[in-house]
Amino acid sequence: MEPLSLQVLVVVTWSFLGFQWLFHRGSPWVSQHLSKGFLRLSPTQRTEWNSRAVSTVHALVVGLFCLYIYIFDEPIQKDPVWGDATLVKLNVAITSGYLISDLLLMFTSWESIGEKYFVIHHFAALYAYYYVLSQGILPYFANFRLLSEFSTPFVNQRWFFHMLGYHKLSKPSLVNGVAMAFAFFLVRIAVIPGYYSHMYSVFGTDDFYKLPLGGRSAWVISSVSLDVMNIMWMRRIIRGCLKVLHSAWSRKAGTEMETRKTD
Numbered sequence: 366m367e368p369l370s371l372q373v374l375v376v377v378t379w380s381f382l383g384f385q386w387l388f389h390r391g392s393p394w395v396s397q398h399l400s401k402g403f404l405r406l407s408p409t410q411r412t413e414w415n416s417r418a419v420s421t422v423h424a425l426v427v428g429l430f431c432l433y434i435y436i437f438d439e440p441i442q443k444d445p446v447w448g449d450a451t452l453v454k455l456n457v458a459i460t461s462g463y464l465i466s467d468l469l470l471m472f473t474s475w476e477s478i479g480e481k482y483f484v485i486h487h488f489a490a491l492y493a494y495y496y497v498l499s500q501g502i503l504p505y506f507a508n509f510r511l512l513s514e515f516s517t518p519f520v521n522q523r524w525f526f527h528m529l530g531y532h533k534l535s536k537p538s539l540v541n542g543v544a545m546a547f548a549f550f551l552v553r554i555a556v557i558p559g560y561y562s563h564m565y566s567v568f569g570t571d572d573f574y575k576l577p578l579g580g581r582s583a584w585v586i587s588s589v590s591l592d593v594m595n596i597m598w599m600r601r602i603i604r605g606c607l608k609v610l611h612s613a614w615s616r617k618a619g620t621e622m623e624t625r626k627t628d
Contacts, residue, residue: 367499373458377498380462384419388470392418402529410528412477416470417521423463424517430456431511438508445505445563446572450497453504456511457494464491486594493587496580503576503584509560510591513553519545534613546606553595564588 369377392415396403406414434441434456440449464487471479490510497507523545526538533542564584567573573581 369495369499373454373498376455376458377462377465380459381466382462384423384463384466385469387419387422388415388466400529406528409477412474414525414528416467416474416478417524419463420467421518421521423460424514427456427460427463427511428514428517430459431508431514434508435512441505441508444572446503446567446570446576447501448504450501450504450507453508454498454501457497457507460511461491461494461498464494482594482597486591489587489590493583496577496583500577500580502580506560506564506584506588509556509563510588512556513595515552516545516549519548533609539609539613542606542609546602549599549602553592554599557592557595560588 393403393411396414396418403411403414430452434452438449438452441453442448468484468487471484493510494507496502497504519541522541523538526535526541527533531538533539576584
């Protein structure tokens with residue numbers, strides 16, 4: 366296995382330490398000053414609150430950087446397998462530091478935030494990212510996967526609203542719920558055909574056969590594993606969204622009926 370460069374290790378380490386600081390110090394301080402509801406949460410709920418706050422910060426930082434790379438980084442567009450991966454490696458290193466930090470938090474606070482599917486997700490991603498960081502391979506595909514982070518803030522905001530006592534049929538919750546379902550579908554499900562079509566176009570080429578066997582396996586296995594979980598989560602989101610929208614429609618219809626009776 367190829368060793369990681371000193372620069373990569375430095376970025377991963379600082380990313381890990383930064384997200385640990387955000388969880389233990391940054392999020393609690395900001396949350397208690399911005400939301401009085403935070404102080405009413407139980408210790409277990411505060412743990413998950415801080416975990417989700419850190420998750421949102423990571424998603425916004427990495428997602429925006431990823432979008433910049435996707436639009437402006439021409440080398441990886443021209444050569445998605447062996448193109449200059451400098452910016453992609455920086456973004457992946459930041460994400461790897463976050464994933465390691467989140468795994469540590471899950472293992473040390475399993476009753477509060479432990480989730481087996483997230484553990485599988487994190488290890489699958491780290492397995493693939495190792496090859497990006499150590500050998501700079503497949504930068505386009507690694508960056509493309511990070512676009513999925515744009516759905517994370519909406520998922521976390523749904524939980525924040527619930528903890529703050531917002532009714533699931535309140536306008537903020539409904540708007541965020543629909544936005545969450547749309548964003549999740551757009552960046553995690555709708556892109557699947559295009560992603561695998563691009564992957565298929567690389568198979569059998571000279572660039573593909575230059576990839577180490579471990580790199581090919583990591584690419585395929587992690588991609589399939591992550592997308593299976595995305596489809597499972599999308600199914601749960603759609604069911605929940607339709608249930609809430611049906612309840613909102615029924616509530617509105619009932620209110621209109623009562624109004625007519627009163628009139």
